[in-house]
Every structure is written in C-alpha cells, then in structure tokens.
Amino acid sequence: MKxxxxxxxLLGGSAAAAWRRAGTATTVIGFDRDADAVRRGIALGMIDVAAGGVAEAVAGADCVLLATPVGAMPALLGALASHVRDDAVVTDVGSTKEGIVEAARAALGRKFARFVPAHPIAGAESHGIENASSELFxxxxxxxxxxxxxxxxxxxxIxxxxxxxxxxxxxMDAREHDRIFAAVSHLPHLAAFALMRAVAAGADGSRCLQFAGAGFRDFTRIAASDATMxxxxxxxxxxxxxxxLTMYRAELDALQAALDRGDGTALLRMFEDASQVxxxxxxxxFGRREGEDGHDA
Amino acid sequence: MKxxxxxxxLLGGSAAAAWRRAGTATTVIGFDRDADAVRRGIALGMIDVAAGGVAEAVAGADCVLLATPVGAMPALLGALASHVRDDAVVTDVGSTKEGIVEAARAALGRKFARFVPAHPIAGAESHGIENASSELFxxxxxxxxxxxxxxxxxxxxIxxxxxxxxxxxxxMDAREHDRIFAAVSHLPHLAAFALMRAVAAGADGSRCLQFAGAGFRDFTRIAASDATMxxxxxxxxxxxxxxxLTMYRAELDALQAALDRGDGTALLRMFEDASQVxxxxxxxxFGRREGEDGHDA
Structure with a gap:
C-alpha cells in the first residue's frame, strides 16, 4: 500500500513507521511545508520519497494520512480533493473530530465517503520526526x-x-469524542499551561521553579507540548x-471558598473524592494501572 | 544517636531508614497513634522499639523527628515539651513552615532554640511505612x-x-518557604484534585476516564496523594x-477569554510562554532535567 x-x-512519522512495520504501508511519500522534516524522515528510513506538493504526494496514493496540526487540515483537504484517487482512503490523526469531519465533507464532495476520521491516543511533549517511534501505538x-x-x-x-x-x-460519535477529550486531554493541557505561566510570572518565579519537585514535574510535563498544535x-x-473549563473553575471556586472559611471537613472530602477516583x-x-510508556495527545 | x-x-520511615544507613541514627524509637504502623516498621527493620506514648518515645532521645501530617504537629509539640531532654534536637519534615515554627515557639519555651524546622522535598502519592525507602532523599x-x-x-x-x-x-526564611511551596507544590496538588473531581463528576465521567492517556495520568498523579496530609x-x-490560587484562576480567566473570542494569537502566545519555561x-x-525518581511533597 502506497x-x-x-x-x-512525531505523530506522522510514528504512524508511517508503525504501518510499515506491520506491513500495511510499503511505500511512504512524504510532504511537509518544512522540507527539512521530510529529508530527516527519509534519513531515518520512515519516508521513501519526498513530494514537491500536496497534489504530487496524493496522486498515486492508496491512502492519505493527514498528520499536521488540526488547524492546517481544512486547507489540506481542499488542496488534495481533486488530486486524490477515487478509491483511495483519506484519514487523519487529529485530536479533535467534529470540525475535521465537517471540513472533509465540505472539501471532498462525493469522496467524503472515503474519509475515515481517526484519533490515536498517543503522542509526546517532544516533537519532530526524529522523536518518532514505530511502537508509539x-x-x-x-x-x-x-x-x-x-x-x-x-x-x-483504517x-x-x-x-x-x-x-x-x-x-465513537465525533461529538462524543470531542466532549470526552475536552475533559481528559484538552482541559489538562490548558490547566498545565496556565499553571506554568502563573508560577513563572510571579515576582520570584525562577527562584520558585528551582525548588520544584517531582509532583510539579509530572503535573506540568504536558505544558512542554507544542504550542501550535x-x-x-x-x-x-x-x-x-x-x-x-467552566466546570473546572467551579471546582477551584469551591476549593477556594473552603480555604477562605478554613473548612477542613470540606477540603478533606474534596481531596478524598479525587484521591479515591x-x-x-x-x-x-489494556487497562494498565501505572508505569506505561508514552504520552497522549 | 537515639x-x-x-x-x-512513608516519610518518617524513609527518614529513619536513611539516617540509619548514613550512621546518623543508631536506635529508632517509634510512636504512631496507629500502633500497627509501628509494628510494620519494626518488621521492616526501620524501627527498633515501639513506644507506648509520646513521653516514653522522647524521654531518652538525642533527636526527635516529627513526621505526622502538619495538622497533628502542634499537639505533639505540646505533648513532648516537658519530656524531651534539654540537649535533644527536635525537628520535623512538614511541608509548611511558618505555622509550625510558631507552634514550636509556643509549645517549647526555652527549648525552642533546639527546634530545627525542616522540609525534605521528597515524598510519594503512595503512603505507609511499607513504601518507605532509605534512598528517598x-x-x-x-x-x-x-x-x-x-x-x-x-x-x-540536622x-x-x-x-x-x-x-x-x-x-530559607519560613515565610519565603511557604510562599515558594504554595506555588510549586501546594497549588499543583489543589489543581490536580480539582481537575480530577471536575472530570469524574461529569455526566459520563467514568466513560471519559476510560480513554484518559498518559498526559492525564501524569497531570493527575498527585491527585492520588493522601487527603489528610x-x-x-x-x-x-x-x-x-x-x-x-488567585493568580492561577486569573490565568485561567485569560485563557477562557481568549477561547471565547477565538483569539488564536493570544492562545499561541500563552502556550508558547508556558512551553518555553x-x-x-x-x-x-542537582538540576536534572527529567527522568529522576520519586515525588515531592
């Protein structure tokens, strides 16, 4: 399969490497607006051929995999629509689904039946194809x-x-997907970005950060994620x-109110609820408890 | 040294084991209101002798180490004040310092000169002496x-x-300590507890949690911490x-405002700031970048 x-x-390179390892992909044609990323992918053996543009990349492909930040996907779908083969399958690895489904419907016309929206729950704060791995999934x-x-x-x-x-x-239904991942992925990322900024912006931010321990390290790990993505x-x-975010802020409000009135009973109940879950x-x-590798996105 | x-x-057992390994402590007399914890510590070789009460525990000691949740420390200081030797050193491992210094000053009288407030930046979400380690520090x-x-x-x-x-x-000055650790330890714990509750309390909380990835896992690890502590x-x-918390909520407000007005430029700037720091x-x-073991408290 071409x-x-x-x-x-990172995600595109990992998918190409994993699909090749599984025997699903035999030839990989790569395109990226950063031509150097394609060259690095070729050097790593993850990509076989560099394409000069979207039309050239998709022309003979059996399958097209979109692995850009989701904001770039609508334009890509528009650019590939008239060049992709009628029997090819188009899919993606985007972290949101409802908007991409609508963009694909608008861009692909009758070829929309061959678009399969997908989201692998894998990723990393590190980025770039040099950090890709065929075992990520x-x-x-x-x-x-x-x-x-x-x-x-x-x-x-797919x-x-x-x-x-x-x-x-x-x-899953696209809308359900977006609701679930707003809660378990997008909100934690925003909360980590915000906390990182709040601490760093304090009067003695860099002195504070010097004494941060492993709890802070784990909590803020996702704050190192790619800003554009x-x-x-x-x-x-x-x-x-x-x-x-509104629900989260309501929880923080309740916590702050309990702190303000020195209500240890309420604090204990909230902390116990969270800790137990x-x-x-x-x-x-596979329902592993802790210690698995990799990161979600 | 007795x-x-x-x-x-976990923290008390680890300190006793580490001090013994280093040759600092030769005999460890243990007291806990949970007598079974002391028995388990004896079985693990971390404690030598179980004391029946605070007075008995501290009577012949060269050093007294307070390793309870900080809320229990003022009463303990009161209970030990008249029984501890004049030349003994009293110290603690509490995560907050200003309140404990004041409690020690009030409880210990002239013996306050021998109180050394301390806070090891180490810990774990797991608890109990059976999870203690002499290498924690x-x-x-x-x-x-x-x-x-x-x-x-x-x-x-000490x-x-x-x-x-x-x-x-x-x-460090006790007040500065409390300000720094409010930012890099206490706030992240509260934020993780609150996020865990917000997600779990949603209409389909348990379905959401089923799909949580490694980002969520790391972000919420500290939400498993001991509620009483x-x-x-x-x-x-x-x-x-x-x-x-007020500064953090202001960051979240700014983020939500940027989201509400669909301001990608502002979002990108905020995420880039956080990611770069x-x-x-x-x-x-020793300034390790990532991958060290253990957890802060």
Whole structure:
C-alpha cells in the first residue's frame, strides 16, 4: 500500500513507521511545508520519497494520512480533493473530530465517503520526526468517528491498519469524542499551561521553579507540548473545552471558598473524592494501572 | 544517636531508614497513634522499639523527628515539651513552615532554640511505612528554616543528618518557604484534585476516564496523594495558597477569554510562554532535567 503522509512530525512519522512495520504501508511519500522534516524522515528510513506538493504526494496514493496540526487540515483537504484517487482512503490523526469531519465533507464532495476520521491516543511533549517511534501505538486506543456516509471498506482498512500496530480501535460519535477529550486531554493541557505561566510570572518565579519537585514535574510535563498544535486543538474544540473549563473553575471556586472559611471537613472530602477516583484508574486500552510508556495527545 | 520518630508513615520511615544507613541514627524509637504502623516498621527493620506514648518515645532521645501530617504537629509539640531532654534536637519534615515554627515557639519555651524546622522535598502519592525507602532523599533538596533563636549546633546536626542521606540543604526564611511551596507544590496538588473531581463528576465521567492517556495520568498523579496530609497543608498555608490560587484562576480567566473570542494569537502566545519555561526547567538539587525518581511533597 502506497501511503501519502501529509505532515511529517512525531505523530506522522510514528504512524508511517508503525504501518510499515506491520506491513500495511510499503511505500511512504512524504510532504511537509518544512522540507527539512521530510529529508530527516527519509534519513531515518520512515519516508521513501519526498513530494514537491500536496497534489504530487496524493496522486498515486492508496491512502492519505493527514498528520499536521488540526488547524492546517481544512486547507489540506481542499488542496488534495481533486488530486486524490477515487478509491483511495483519506484519514487523519487529529485530536479533535467534529470540525475535521465537517471540513472533509465540505472539501471532498462525493469522496467524503472515503474519509475515515481517526484519533490515536498517543503522542509526546517532544516533537519532530526524529522523536518518532514505530511502537508509539502499542496498547493504545485509536478512536474512529465514522459518519453514516463512511464507506465500510474504507473504515475497515483504517481499523486494520491501526490494529496491526497493536492499537485497540474504538468507534465513537465525533461529538462524543470531542466532549470526552475536552475533559481528559484538552482541559489538562490548558490547566498545565496556565499553571506554568502563573508560577513563572510571579515576582520570584525562577527562584520558585528551582525548588520544584517531582509532583510539579509530572503535573506540568504536558505544558512542554507544542504550542501550535494546542492552539489549533483549543480553537477546534472551543465549545466543549469552554464547558469543561467552566466546570473546572467551579471546582477551584469551591476549593477556594473552603480555604477562605478554613473548612477542613470540606477540603478533606474534596481531596478524598479525587484521591479515591485517581487511585482506581487504569490507563491505556489494556487497562494498565501505572508505569506505561508514552504520552497522549 | 537515639532517634524518636513520631509518625511512622512513608516519610518518617524513609527518614529513619536513611539516617540509619548514613550512621546518623543508631536506635529508632517509634510512636504512631496507629500502633500497627509501628509494628510494620519494626518488621521492616526501620524501627527498633515501639513506644507506648509520646513521653516514653522522647524521654531518652538525642533527636526527635516529627513526621505526622502538619495538622497533628502542634499537639505533639505540646505533648513532648516537658519530656524531651534539654540537649535533644527536635525537628520535623512538614511541608509548611511558618505555622509550625510558631507552634514550636509556643509549645517549647526555652527549648525552642533546639527546634530545627525542616522540609525534605521528597515524598510519594503512595503512603505507609511499607513504601518507605532509605534512598528517598538522594539528590533532593531539604529546606531548613531556622530562626534567629535557633542554636547553631542543633542546626548543624540536622543539616549533616540530611547531607548524610545525599540531600542538599538550603536555608530559607519560613515565610519565603511557604510562599515558594504554595506555588510549586501546594497549588499543583489543589489543581490536580480539582481537575480530577471536575472530570469524574461529569455526566459520563467514568466513560471519559476510560480513554484518559498518559498526559492525564501524569497531570493527575498527585491527585492520588493522601487527603489528610493535604488538608493539613492547605489549612496551614492558607494565606499563601489563596494568593497563588488567585493568580492561577486569573490565568485561567485569560485563557477562557481568549477561547471565547477565538483569539488564536493570544492562545499561541500563552502556550508558547508556558512551553518555553517548562522545557528549560531542571529538577532536583542537582538540576536534572527529567527522568529522576520519586515525588515531592
């Protein structure tokens, strides 16, 4: 299978490498507006051929994988629509789904039936194709959000491509996807960015940061994530994210009110609730408790 | 040196084990209101003798180490004051310092000169003496907050006890300590507790949590921390914590405002600020970048 990879960063490179390792992709044609990223991907053996543009990249491809920040995807879909083969499958790895489905519907016309929206729950704060790994998806969820118009054979091909990388595929409604990931991914990223800024901006910010321990390190790890990617995610999932942010701020308000009135009983109850839920959590598609590798996005 | 350990949990057990390994403590007398914790500590070889009460524990001790949640420390200081030897050193491992210094001054009278307030920046979400480790303090900061009344020989003994465990001792004013740790430790814990509650309390909370990835896992790890310990910390450092919480909420307000008006430029700038600071951070007393073990408290 000839794969056109549009966007040659950590996630795209990892997908190309994982699909190749599984025997799903035999040739990978790479395009990125940063031509050097494609060259590095070729040097790493993750990409076979550099394309000079979107049209050239997708022309002969059996499958087109969009792996840019989600904000760049609508324009890419518009650019590829008339060049992609009728029987090719187009898919993506975007962290938001509703907006991309609508953009694909608008851009692809009758080829929209061959668009399979997907979101692998894997990633890293590190970025660039030099940090890509063919094992990134092992034991991870890949959410697919097909519509009633999605062709079954196209969906099956993408599902088996991801299953071949050790991932577990979970179908979901695009709107439900966006609500769930607003809560468990987009909100934590915003909360970590905000906390990092609040601490750093204080009068003695750098002295404070010098004494930060492992709790701070883990809590803020996602604050090192790629700013462009997260700006796009935040804008694309704005409505659901504002809803989650509002709920989070209400919890912080309740906490601050309990602090203000010195209400140890209320604080203890809130902390116990949170601690109990967190201790019971399992992670990844195989329900591991702690200590798995990798990062979500 | 005969050490009286008051509070036999993860931190107390680790301190006793580390001080013993370094040759600082030769005999450890343990007391905890949970007698079973003392028995487990004896079985683990971390405690030598169980004391029936505070008076019995401290009577012959060269050093008394308070390792309970900070809320229990004022009463303990009151209980030990008339039984501790005049030349003994009393110290603690509490995460807040100003309140404890005041409680010690009130409880210990002329013996206050022999009280050395200390805070090792080490800990874990796991708790109980069975999770204690003699290596917990290796490469970690231990903050000491002596007053002008503190006896130099007492301070030196505690400093060298911690240095002997591989820790780096940093002296600091108690108020500055509380301000710094409100920012880099107490606020992140509150933020993680609040986010955990906000997500879990949603209509489909448990379905959301099923798909949480490694970012959520790391961000919320500290939300599994001991609720009683953190209630005490929050109450003891209420003023500084409310100030930090107010700054954090202002950052979240700014973020939500940028989202509401769809201002990608502002979002990008905020995320870039945070990401840049986070990427430049070093952790622990030796300035390791990432991947060190253990957790702060």
């Amino acid at each position: 794969l056109a990879l549009l966007g040659c960063g 092992d034991g991870r969820w890949v959410i697919v959000t097909p519509t009633t118009e999605t062709a079954v054979d196209a969906l099956r091909r 599902e088996s491509a991801w299953t071949g990388c050790g991932a577990i595929v979970e179908p 997260w700006r796009d995610v935040a804008l694309a999932n704005r409505k659901a994210l504002v809803r989650e 967190r201790r019971g959590m399992r992670f990844g598609a | 050490l009286a350990l008051l509070g036999c949990g 290796d490469g970690r900061w231990v903050i000491v907050t002596p007053t002008t009344e503190t006896a130099v020989d007492a301070l030196r003994r 400093e060298s006890a911690w240095t002997g465990c591989g820790a780096i001792v940093e002296p 953190w209630r005490d910390v929050a109450l003891a450092n209420r003023k500084a914590l409310v100030r930090e 986070r990427r430049g951070m070093r952790f622990g007393a």
